[in-house]
Amino acid sequence: MDQVRDVIASPTPWASPPQEVLAGLRADDGGLTTADAVTRLAEVGPNRLPPPQRDPLWKRVLVHFDDVLIYILLVAAVLKAILGDWVDFTVILLVAVVNAAIGFVQEGRAESALDGIRKMLSVHAEVRRDGAWAKVDADDVVPGDVVRVRSGDRVPADVRLLEAVNLRVEESALTGESVAASKRVDAVDPDAGVGDRTSMLFSGTLVAAGQGVGVVTATGERTEIGRIQTMISEVASLETPLTKQLDRFGKLLAGLILAMAVVMVVIGRVVHDFSVPDLVSASIGFAVAAVPEGLPALVTITLALGVQQMARRRAITRKLPAVETLGSVTTICSDKTGTLTKNEMTARLVRTADRAYDVAGAGYAPHGEVTLGSGDGAGGAGGPAARHADLASDQDLGGVVAAMMLCNDARVVPGGEGDDGGDGEGWRLVGEPTEGALRSLGMKAGFDTAGWRRLAVVPFESETKYMATLDQAPDGALLVHVKGAPDRVLDRCATQTAADGSAQPLDRAFWEAQIDEIGGRGLRVLAAARARRVAGTTTLAAADVDQGLELCGLVGIVDPPRPEAIDAIAQCRAAGVRVTMITGDHAGTAVAIGREMGIVDRPAGDGEAAPVLTGAELEAMSTDQLRAVVRDVSVYARTSPEHKIRIVSALQSHGEVVAMTGDGVNDAPALTQADVGVAMGIKGTEATKEAAEVVLADDNFATIERAVEEGRRIYDNIRKSVLFLLPTNGAQSLVILVAVLFGLTLPLAPVQVLWINMITAVTLSLGLAYEKAEPDVMARPPRDPRASILDAVFVRRILIVSLLIGGATLLVFYAERAQGAPIAEAQTAAVTMLALGQLAYLFNCRFLDRSSLTVDVLRGNRVVWISAVALVALQCVFVYAPFMHSWFDSAPISGLQWAKTVGLAVVVFLLVEVVKAVGRARSRRRAGAGPRE
16 A cells, blocks of 8 residues: 555656556556455545644633733732622623623634535545446545546546546636636646646546546545645634734733832832732722723724624625724735636627627626627727627628537526526526637627527547537538637638628738737637538538638637726725735736736836736745745736745735635635635635635625725724723723822722723723724725834823823812712712713714814714713713612712713813814924815
């Protein structure tokens, strides 16, 4: 069995002759015996992918406690338990547990891309065992098995072909190519990429046409699809920009809190001779006051609300942080096939000897006009001189359309995804994509196949690259129709069809120039030819079409761009987000599509190298060389899964926040590597959807642009919420700090601090999560992911607001104490001042920079008003409910005390507006710009 292992490990079975591969596997084309297959199965294991390793439940729960701010709360709870303050202990611990529970529930299921890939594998396989063909479970296929595949089969393992008859395989999920790959037995170059290994069939791909026999060279995780699984499992998950910022912020804040607590303890003990229990209680109160324990819940809730909003906009978010990450994206790396394009081949133009015709419409739906015009392939009306083409008068067009319709095995039928048989989404293809495009062309031109009868056929083969049919017309005339690769068809032609349908001598130089010109635009070129046959002919052989044909014309076919994707790319670029295309297609096709979509700016032939890199060129580059050019390249062609990961990693090395879109298995590793992976929901494979953080329910690239806008709105709202929440903690900690430093009575108990923190976090700050997007949200450049969530201006504002609200709270408490109020009543008045002061400050935060002294602050977000009413109601419960008096040491206060706190809250609002106005004036002076709207 050592030889079996050696061949499994061999990287290039496609480059060796079939008999050599068989010999290395200790097999022959007669297949294995059952006993040998059982032995090999025990040696190499079943032909399936291993299940993913998942963290145990306890670990997935505990990870949500892994936050430095939560650590401080847990330490505070332990200290309270030591002191016997069980009510405070319970409340503090409950806050930490609730935050962790929210994070655990909202995160949802973990990555399961490997499950999605396993679903792609074949269930059964037809193998030759003991000299006879038998159907076995795909799990039981082993290296050395001889397997047979036919049209419609899913390939059960990686297979080296031994025989192939008209074999074409749909590999777009693996290679990204939109056209089915032709397969043959001949060995290929050892350095050939996956898409060029024509002698191999790959596990999980679908046979589109023909049949083949081959020997299994690799099973399970050793297959190409298994190698992709390994890459997915090895890709390290990246922290989002917001996660990094909050982590840095939490560590900085924790260090500051601990330092201030130490200073406070030293001064309280040395200067004011506080007792140890009093100092511990004051320190805990300070820590609890300073820690924004509502921040994790606030961020989670804001992201969760963003998930719901994005779902309404057809973007399903599987992982919460991806919502915010989308808002910071600087580069979108997009797959071409099925993402930027429709993955539906479409005829764009017809070229005859004397005329050029444009074909409108996209996809397989037979809707669109064929017009005589510029022939530029724009798919439009063909310019001012365009007129509708008519088969009766445009006989040269009729010759091309007849050949393409009759020499064709595909069907385009009503009942696609729209299932209405009428619009562009309501037609489906039965057969080859290229033939489907030609069938749709004939239907658009109005060609009727009724009355035509096929008498004989020479099927398409990869060696000849053409197909020929012998057809009987409704009037009884016999014609041979040929379609295929233009060079092969040209070699067999002696004449060409004129505009009036007559034959004239072939101008080969003209046609070769046309083939180059159409191909240079990224279109796939097919040629159509015909010849008359004498009555009574009933057979057709390859020799019958070797010469003497009449060339009817050329058809240019393309996988057309999605119109909405073109607009979305323009909008992304206006927002400073760069779009890069990564595809398995050839460079010429990729650049042409990129230019049409606005990804590539430079026109062809300007003397500069096109901004494209092929997989082979990328393979020859070192990591440093790739990083040096990666931001200058707009298109990558003929890429493999490894290439895509390298490209994404190279961009990330420059600090880029990368979104990767795709729909095939070959995209899954790169989606995992990217900061945010975006999968197509309709045409995407299960593996891709499971690897992605965001799934587009409508497969619409334009949805990505809307998701980016939503991500920026969410980030703005998180900033507003943090800007609102932190002065709460600043004011509370300032109150306790001042009291200890000056040896005064504590205005707030630790449990009262937790109360005010939680009610403001779950009411007022939640209202800011519903704020609409700022008008200029998509006119700004992407934010720097390395920048802090709070800039210097906002830090100054937080400090000033902390002083204002904290000062007002101290004023209320000590004024009440000076008038003889009991400590519980004075503390309750202080807590009410904190609550109302933050309610006033909430309206300052609705606009980050704009003035809030406008009627706009009173409308546009009814949740703010609901939150305000909820806060006042909860505070009334705190003030007047007897059970709250027991839990939180609160007491009733009078109407006059309420009036004082309301008046001070209004003063806080007006003073903050003054601070904002001063900040705007400074910004205008620095920028030298006029006043902001």
